Amino acid sequence: MNIPLQLLNGLTPSHFLAEYWQKKPLLIRQAIPNFIGLLSPNDLAGLACEENVQARIISQKKDIWQVKHGPFDDADFAKLGKKNWTLLVQSVNQHLSEAADLLAQFNFIPHARLDDLMVSYAPTGGGVGAHVDSYDVFLLQGSGKRNWKISAQTDLSLVENAPLRILKHFKPEQEWVLEAGDMLYLPPQIAHWGVSESDDCMTYSIGFRAPKTQELLHEFLNYLQDHIQEKGFYSDPNLSLQIHPAEISDDMISKVDEMLQKITWDKKHVADFLGKYLSEPKVDVVFAPNKKISKVEFNKQLATKTLWLSLKSQLLFANDNFYLNGEKLTVPGDIYKEIKYLADYNHLKTDALEANIHDACSDSLYDAYLAGYVCLKR
Ligand code: SIN
Ligand code: CO
Numbered sequence: 143m144n145i146p147l148q149l150l151n152g153l154t155p156s157h158f159l160a161e162y163w164q165k166k167p168l169l170i171r172q173a174i175p176n177f178i179g180l181l182s183p184n185d186l187a188g189l190a191c192e193e194n195v196q197a198r199i200i201s202q203k204k205d206i207w208q209v210k211h212g213p214f215d216d217a218d219f220a221k222l223g224k225k226n227w228t229l230l231v232q233s234v235n236q237h238l239s240e241a242a243d244l245l246a247q248f249n250f251i252p253h254a255r256l257d258d259l260m261v262s263y264a265p266t267g268g269g270v271g272a273h274v275d276s277y278d279v280f281l282l283q284g285s286g287k288r289n290w291k292i293s294a295q296t297d298l299s300l301v302e303n304a305p306l307r308i309l310k311h312f313k314p315e316q317e318w319v320l321e322a323g324d325m326l327y328l329p330p331q332i333a334h335w336g337v338s339e340s341d342d343c344m345t346y347s348i349g350f351r352a353p354k355t356q357e358l359l360h361e362f363l364n365y366l367q368d369h370i371q372e373k374g375f376y377s378d379p380n381l382s383l384q385i386h387p388a389e390i391s392d393d394m395i396s397k398v399d400e401m402l403q404k405i406t407w408d409k410k411h412v413a414d415f416l417g418k419y420l421s422e423p424k425v426d427v428v429f430a431p432n433k434k435i436s437k438v439e440f441n442k443q444l445a446t447k448t449l450w451l452s453l454k455s456q457l458l459f460a461n462d463n464f465y466l467n468g469e470k471l472t473v474p475g476d477i478y479k480e481i482k483y484l485a486d487y488n489h490l491k492t493d494a495l496e497a498n499i500h501d502a503c504s505d506s507l508y509d510a511y512l513a514g515y516v517c518l519k520r
Contacts, residue, residue, distance in 0.1 A: 143250070149173045149325075155250035163251075164278060164329045167292055169318055173325035174247075179284025179344050180240045183229075183263040186344070190214050190231050194428050200270050200306065201227035207271060209305040228264035228338070235259040236427065236454045242488065248280065248348055249486070254420045254458055257351035264288075264338035264345075272312035272335035274298055278350040280327050281336065283320040286343035290326055291317045293333040309333055365415040370405060417465030421456040429454060429467075429514035440508050447518040449490045449507070455515045457485040467515055472506040 143155070150158045151170040162168045181189075190197035190212045197212030201222065210218070212231075235241040241259050248256070257277065261284075262270075272291075281290070291314035301308040312333055319339060320326060328334055330352070336345065353361075376397065384391055423429075429452065435443075451457055457466045462478050464471040464485070473481045484490040510516045 147250075148175070149247055158250070162327060162329070166329065167316075167332055168327040170325045170327070172323045173282065174323045177282070177284065177323040179322070179346070180238060180244065181234075181261070183342065183344065186229060186231055186234075186261055186263050187214070187219055189234065189237060190229055191216075194426055195237065196232040196426065198230045199227060200230065200268075202267075202269075202271070205301075207304050207306055207308060225265050226267040228262050228268035228270060230260060230262045230270070232260050233258040233424070234261045239453060242453055244346070245348065246488070251350065253456070253485075254416070255350045255352070257349045260347040260349055262343075262345045262347070264343045265341045266338055266343075268343065269335060269337040271304075271306065271308040272333055273307050273309060274331050274333050275328070275349075276330050277352050278327070278329050280325055280348040281320070282325040282346040282348065283322055284344035284346055285322055286338065286340035287319055287321050288336045288343050288345055289317065289319050289339050290334060290336045292326075292328065292335075295333050298331075298333070361419050362412075362415050365419070366405070366407060366411070369411060369414075370407075372401075372404070376401075413460035414463065414470075417458055417460050417463060418468050418470070421458045421465040422468035423454060423456065427454050431514040432511055432517060434512065437508050440511060443518045444492050444507070447492065447520055449484065449492050450517050450519055451484065451488045452515055452517055457481075459485055466510060471510070 146152050146154050149170070151168065151173070153161070158168070189195050190199075191214050193213055195212065197214065199210045199212075199214065199218065199222070201208045203226070235245050235258055241261075245256065245259055269288075291312075293313055293315045295309075295311075295313050295315075297309075297311050297313075299310045301310050312335060314335070318324075318326070378394070378397070382393075455467055457464065457471070459465065459482060462473075462475070464473050464481055471481075480490055507516065511518070
């Protein structure tokens with residue numbers, strides 16, 4: 143796993159993590175030689191017309207920026223000019239198995255940190271303006287050319303009243319033109335602006351997620367609410383007479399403070415919370431249930447076919463606990479290794495599961511199959 147990778151300019155993943163990840167940009171010429179992309183501009187436009195696909199069209203006329211949100215139709219595309227606009231589609235990996243294969247090349251970063259693959263198309267002059275992102279990104283060039291300018295500037299003031307976050311004073315420090323297969327890694331907070339230099343410019347953004355501290359705290363407190371239980375009632379046998387009956391006394395405050403100080407948790411709670419929270423599908427994800435088959439038929443197919451995670455599924459584990467799409471998955475101890483393989487590589491040849499374990503495992507896998515979280519293929 144830790145061998146030098148062309149994808150990382152010949153660096154080993156450990157070297158990349160130590161020197162660059164979350165620290166400094168890295169330009170990689172021919173990260174993926176012969177990469178021309180996974181889909182055509184037309185395919186991308188087709189995706190942008192579908193319900194439940196997050197898509198935006200950003201256009202610029204002089205200093206005026208416009209953002210439109212999908213789903214789009216043919217008329218939306220017909221209205222666009224020849225230059226200076228871009229179409230961006232999020233989570234393409236949930237719709238295209240080739241995109242999931244591309245993401246697998248970034249397996250040196252934990253799945254829990256991966257957000258999605260966003261694909262953009264732009265004719266000459268198209269781009270989203272100078273901005274900073276709060277997450278790491280690998281910008282992989284598909285077809286066409288894009289000029290990238292970047293800066294480590296600290297002035298992050300934004301253009302007022304613009305419909306998207308555009309830096310007011312962008313001062314580029316480095317500049318490159320990326321062609322098919324070239325890739326630029328940017329850590330968070332590096333200002334960047336990519337402008338298309340051809341009419342077939344497609345950029346693949348492998349984006350990572352970094353939950354806000356506030357969001358993690360909020361979500362964990364929510365989790366705790368369902369997982370802590372204390373018996374008893376507030377009591378005050380030593381109540382003394384108050385001058386102001388409306389006053390919440392210091393005595394009462396101290397008692398409740400003492401009660402609250404008793405709330406405790408351990409790393410098992412944190413791991414369980416993270417498993418559920420991080421594997422939770424995004425709000426707009428809709429799973430397509432598989433055709434209903436009997437459990438006997440499912441077991442028969444499980445024995446002969448390959449089990450795949452659905453493109454929209456997220457399977458994570460912490461120690462020997464497994465979490466599939468926000469729920470704990472029951473896995474018998476004798477197949478932990480196999481289900482960890484399924485989580486790491488999205489598929490599992492089921493002959494790896496011995497026949498006698500099928501029954502123990504199949505209840506939860508059968509439910510996951512019916513829900514469309516996993517599928518069976520030859
Ligand atoms: C793009 O693909 O045009 C934008 C990617 C980015 O700047 O994050
Ligand atoms: Co960006």
